Amino acid sequence: MKRRDLIKIFGISAVGLATVPFWVDSWTADELPQANVDIDDDQKLMLAGMIETIIPATDTPGAKELEVDRFVLVMVSDCFDKEVQTEFAGGFDEVNRASKDRFEKAFLNLSDAEKHEVLNKMLEAEKASDRKINFVPFVKDLTVAGYTSSKYVLENIMDYEQVPSRWDGSFPVNQEKYYNA
Template identity: 50%
Template sequence: MNRRNLLKVIGISAVGVATVPLWLNAWSTEDLPQDSLELNEEQKLMLSEIVDTIIPAGEIPGAKDLEVDKFIQVMVAACFEEDVQKQFLAGFNDLKSLAKDKFDQPFTKLSDKERITLLETMSAFDDQEKKFNFVAFIKELTVTGYMNTRYVMENLLEYEFIPARFDGSFPVEKTVYSNT
């Protein structure tokens, strides 16, 4: 192997190992920065109810209990372009008007069954011009945020930091390589 290539590989590996703790951390709401996406109180309430409808609480906390809605706000504000943010905000208005037309009530006052029906109806709308599905977008961020919360990582997925533990001392009675 060429010495330059070896140094490149070692350098890249060192950077990778040094950054592992940064991206393997589970998040909690204290870790989130302030979001620059300015949702009004009604939109924040709608987002928390949408998140609760997607992953409701049961024997384990739901997405609303783990404050995944705050994660979504920060992700949309920090990681998506302005046109996606505008479409995201417009999705709340579409949902609000659809709830008013279909059930004559605001989304937050609907039952769980009505919310599911409304979200399925809205998800079925396929606007080729926008190329943005509000419900699918929130659903994807909800699942991502939920699966990466500190509660889920530590209690349900039994997450351990790399390199985790090493059980190097245990009895081996028969191995594949032995003749006995």
């Protein structure tokens, strides 16, 4: 193994360890640091529309209400190299191109069903060999990770308790079951 490759692996590992609190602990949008990804406001709106399509609101808040788009931007900014960040920013053009090819409208102007159709079509597409990420599956994975690790979901849906959780050391034991075997 070359020394440069080893240094790169250690650097990526250090970034991963720096973001461990997001994965181990729950998060809220107010607690997230500022993301440093080079995308414009229209792309941010597209990302919000994409995550809303991936996890829509039902009787529980959807990904957009929990501001998972901010989580996705922070993860892309802090955990991935510049090449992936550049491909991420270019992925929005791919989504717009696909929506214009299929419906002759920009992604933001599509109905929910049309957005769903465009994203599903792009989920099935193979990743180009010269690319590091496949944009829509990449966004979907980060959306699911962000949604399931959000404070609201952990506390209200998954009944998660922060470490150290309670310990109930006193419970009835059926002595016949354990001592008369």
